[in-house]
Amino acid sequence: MFKRFTPTYVASNVYEIEIDKFLKLNIKCILCDLDNTLDAYYQKTPSKEAIEFNNKLKENGIELILTSNNTKSRVQKYAEMLGVKYSYTCKKPLIGKVKKLIKSLNYSKSDYLIIGDQVFTDILFANRLKIKSILCDNLVSKDQFFTKINKFFDKYVRRYLKKHNKLTNWREI
Numbered sequence: 001m002f003k004r005f006t007p008t009y010v011a012s013n014v015y016e017i018e019i020d021k022f023l024k025l026n027i028k029c030i031l032c033d034l035d036n037t038l039d040a041y042y043q044k045t046p047s048k049e050a051i052e053f054n055n056k057l058k059e060n061g062i063e064l065i066l067t068s069n070n071t072k073s074r075v076q077k078y079a080e081m082l083g084v085k086y087s088y089t090c091k092k093p094l095i096g097k098v099k100k101l102i103k104s105l106n107y108s109k110s111d112y113l114i115i116g117d118q119v120f121t122d123i124l125f126a127n128r129l130k131i132k133s134i135l136c137d138n139l140v141s142k143d144q145f146f147t148k149i150n151k152f153f154d155k156y157v158r159r160y161l162k163k164h165n166k167l168t169n170w171r172e173i
């Protein structure tokens, strides 16, 4: 029943994951959520950590692309400062918009990894696309209003998956 919401791996946050693990999975492109995954929603410009993370990925031949449900003004400004491609108002878990983006890129499905902080948007989205995923804990405890509602159910699903040993830590890659 919860298979659709099961991530391939889990992490405390995106920054703890060793780049070697991405290489081991042969990842060439990471479709990454923005709010509460890379930075808090109120953080308008990329943090030092986000910049270093992107630089490290680039050095290792991995492209970072932001796929966010947030607005153009939020995502564009942040992504341009970080120097990465982006897709805004993605409407995750719907896959239509990002599927178009994927079609325009020269990667195969197995080259992708999706990282996000929500099972009902990011992980369901990844499983619908049949792309590997990493579910992170919240970067900060503050969320926007609609995210708060989602997070209520999110916690329930996480608890279920944990109890049934369905969560695999990224360290096991």
Ligand SMILES: [Mg+2]
Residues within 6 Å of the ligand: 033, 034, 035, 036, 037, 116, 117, 118
């Ligand atoms: Mg998020």
